Amino acid sequence: MDTHQLENAHQYCFHNGNMLKEEQICGCFYCQKIFLTSELQPEDFRPEQDGNDTVWCPYCGIDSVIGEKSGYPITAEWLAEMHRYWFSHGQE
Numbered sequence: 001m002d003t004h005q006l007e008n009a010h011q012y013c014f015h016n017g018n019m020l021k022e023e024q025i026c027g028c029f030y031c032q033k034i035f036l037t038s039e040l041q042p043e044d045f046r047p048e049q050d051g052n053d054t055v056w057c058p059y060c061g062i063d064s065v066i067g068e069k070s071g072y073p074i075t076a077e078w079l080a081e082m083h084r085y086w087f088s089h090g091q092e
């Protein structure tokens, strides 16, 4: 996956409350856990200043959760690639 796609995917990890209210597979690219949105608790949906909810990962507490309805593949490989790009950028 190229850099542009990794950057584009980042928009789905915030203001994603509405999208993630529908049951689907989702993954956190910080802790790289893959889980079902049915595991999310109401307190994992936190409102932003503009009124949209952002989902915070119930496993690591970081706002890095992306659902499959974003169109991206929620796989271990893809989450690892996202993690490398967004959290380890420039350190390799």
Ligand SMILES: [Zn+2]
Pocket (backbone or CB within 6 Å): 028, 029, 030, 031, 032, 033, 057, 058, 059, 060, 061, 062
């Ligand atoms: Zn996490």
